[in-house]
Amino acid sequence: MASPRVVSAAPRGRPTFKVVSPFAISENLGVIQERVPEGSSEIRHLHNKAEQFFYVLSGMASLEAAGTLHVIQPNEGFYVPAGLAHTISNEHEAGPGFLLISTPPGYGDRENA
DSSP, X not given: OOOXXXXXEOGGGOEEEEEEEEEEEOSSOEEEEEEOOTTOBOOOEEOSSOXXXXXXXXXXXXXXXXXXXXXXXXXXXXXXXXXXXXEEEOOSSSXXXXXXXXXXXXXXXXXXX
């Protein structure tokens, strides 16, 4: 099992998008728990091969996909097909904790958009 790692970093090297716990990472499937600290976001990007599903466990997440902002509440999810530019951020007091399910895993299949 892969060790937790920072997915992206903000200016000044402060982590903005942190893997809390990888549950399953194989050649075909990635399931990881992540969180976004208050006031942080990841870099807008896309995956050419990976499809992703974000499932919010706690807090609220703001997810922008193809120019539309979606607010995702606990026990809600959002599907991002391969090739769709997106970013997730914490614009709320209750920062999101969520599961990210990717097939295949998005590592190495990420380009800034």
